[in-house]
Amino acid sequence: MGISRNASQCIHRSLSSISLHQLTKHPFRLFHSGPEIFHHRPLALPQAEIRLNRGWQSSAIYHRYLCSSTSTVNQANSGTNGSSEGSSGKGEKSNQSQDNAEQGKPVRGGPVSWLSFLLLFATGGGVVFYYDQKKKRHIEGINSASTAVKEGPSVGKAAIGGPFNLIDHNGKAVTDRDFRGKWSVIYFGFTYCPDICPDELQKLAAAVDKIKEKAGIEIVPIFISVDPERDTVEQVHEYVKEFHPSLIGLTGDPDEVKKAARAFRVYYMKTEEEDSDYLVDHSIIMYLMDPNMEFVKFYGKNYDIDTLANGIVQEIRQHKKLKA
Structure with missing residues (x-):
């Protein structure tokens, strides 16, 4: 038994009123919990007409709407992922630029370590000791x-x-x-x-x-x-x-x-x-x-x-x- 033209338009408007958020959050509840979703639609159709939607025309309408909704959700997800990838790419470029900048900076020598000071002191002491011993040998x-x-x-x-x-x-x-x-x-x-x-x-x-x-x-x-x-x-x-x-x-x-x-x-x-x-x-x-x-x-x-x-x-x- 076919569905009247007016009933089809009503069903289409009802399905359109479902928010994208609900479809995104519960994409498969259309098939398992149809009555719960339709409970919030603006037009209250008789239960008899809802039962008539079991036919092939109702299935076609559901299929077209589901495809369009899935496409919209996929586009939104793609945009979100693209933004994330762009942000990640910018972060990577920023980190790379920072690394390049750090590599380009001149490396300054650190402070003189205690080891360098001790080596310098030991060298100077050795020279003084050598000449002092040489002088002592002559005097002796x-x-x-x-x-x-x-x-x-x-x-x-x-x-x-x-x-x-x-x-x-x-x-x-x-x-x-x-x-x-x-x-x-x-x-x-x-x-x-x-x-x-x-x-x-x-x-x-x-x-x-x-x-x-x-x-x-x-x-x-x-x-x-x-x-x-x-x-x-x-x-x-x-x-x-x-x-x-x-x-x-x-x-x-x-x-x-x-x-x-x-x-x-x-x-x-x-x-x-x-x-x-x-x-x-x-x-x-x-x-x-x-x-x-x-x-x-x-x-x-x-x-x-x-x-x-x-x-x-x-x-x-x-x-x-x-x-x-």
């Missing part, structure tokens, strides 16, 4: 050779002193033989020394005068430069006359100076300073030589004028007693 060589001579009267000879060929402050070539016949005191230093050398030479000059006044003994003070590159004859000449008229200054070829310093076990080494200038680190020792230019005794920085003068006089007197 001098002390070991000097300990062969005991404090007081001379009882033996140490391997200190020897021949040398140098130039005095007047430009004359001299050797160790030119100083035989008199007692002498030799000091190694350099004219550019800021404080120690002037102090030691002043002490030596005062002791020489005191020895002559006290014991009537004439001592020849000798200054040997360990800086021949700068200590020319003229430089040494101007330098020695500031301390004592009897002070003899010696300089010469660097190799000859080195031989003389080695013979007397003298340590010296250049130390670089600012403005291309330098100082010379050296032993601070005075050597008492007898009239044969043989070593008798050494005197360090700890001697003042009186103890130096008294010590030299005592050594000379003891030496004369032994020779008598």
